[in-house]
Amino acid sequence: xxxxxxHTSPYTEDDYYSLxxxxxxxxxxxxxxxxxxPGRIHQEILMELAGTIRDHIRSKAxxxxxxxxxxxxxxxxxxxxxxxxxxxxxxDPGKLTxxxxxxxxxxxxxxxxxxxxxxDYVRKLNLYLEAGVREYWIVDPQEKQVIVYLLDKDRxxxxxxxxxxxxxxxxxDDLWINLKEFE
Numbered sequence: 001x002x003x004x005x006x007h008t009s010p011y012t013e014d015d016y017y018s019l020x021x022x023x024x025x026x027x028x029x030x031x032x033x034x035x036x037x038p039g040r041i042h043q044e045i046l047m048e049l050a051g052t053i054r055d056h057i058r059s060k061a062x063x064x065x066x067x068x069x070x071x072x073x074x075x076x077x078x079x080x081x082x083x084x085x086x087x088x089x090x091x092d093p094g095k096l097t098x099x100x101x102x103x104x105x106x107x108x109x110x111x112x113x114x115x116x117x118x119x120d121y122v123r124k125l126n127l128y129l130e131a132g133v134r135e136y137w138i139v140d141p142q143e144k145q146v147i148v149y150l151l152d153k154d155r156x157x158x159x160x161x162x163x164x165x166x167x168x169x170x171x172x173d174d175l176w177i178n179l180k181e182f183e
Contacts, residue, residue: 010029010030010031011027011031011080012027012030012079012080013027013074014079015027015032016032016072017082017099024037024084026082026084027081027083028083028123028127029081030080030081033119035084036113036115038086038111038113039114041141041182042086042111042113042141044182046069046087046111047068048179048181049087049109049139050068050087052175052177053087053107053175053177054066056172056174060172060174063093064090064091064106064171065089065090065091066088066089067087067088067089067090067100067101068086068087069084069085070084071084071085071088071100071101072084072099072100073085073088073100073101073104073105073108074099074100074102074103075103075104076131081127085105085108085109085110085124086109086110087108087109088101088105088107088108089106089107089108089171090105091106091171103131104128104131104132104133104134106133106134106135106171107136107137107170107171108133108135108137109136109137109139110124110136110137110139111139112140112143114142117140121138121147124136125138128149129149129151129156133151134150134151134170135148135149135151135170135171136148136149136151137149137167139179144162144163144182145160145161145162146160146161146162146165147160147161148170163179163180166178167179
């Protein structure tokens with residue numbers, strides 16, 4: 001891949017931050033993974049979700065912050081994992097740095113890209129579970145479904161929804177989201 005430093009894995013956070021701005025990549029367990037440019041529907045869903053969550057937090061005078069991609073999240077102390085979730089909600093301001101987030105966000109939303117669904121459904125699910133993310137949503141525009149994982153006693157509890165369902169956010173009892181317009 002163009003722009004990746006020329007040495008063998010494992011790469012580190014320093015290598016990630018040395019990438020040219022034109023290279024879209026995530027670093028997971030010391031290995032780089034390409035990130036294709038998102039499509040229009042992906043971006044529309046991202047903007048609607050991020051805006052809905054941000055508006056809810058503001059209406060409640062909440063302190064959590066919403067960050068859409070690209071936003072770097074360093075998940076491991078060994079500095080070998082830096083991801084760019086589509087949406088990150090961070091409630092602990094101590095995790096925020098000038099570069100992004102150092103530690104697990106409270107809520108992550110990934111919008112599945114057609115070229116690599118296993119990245120969100122498997123690799124990132126396991127990564128986020130290990131890191132301690134409290135809530136993880138996988139929004140799949142092709143399947144018109146949302147899989148919600150809530151961290152409960154070191155395990156994720158999974159619930160599947162369709163785009164016609166109203167989905168309650170786990171970290172906010174009074175926030176309901178509907179993706180019907182993207183059906």
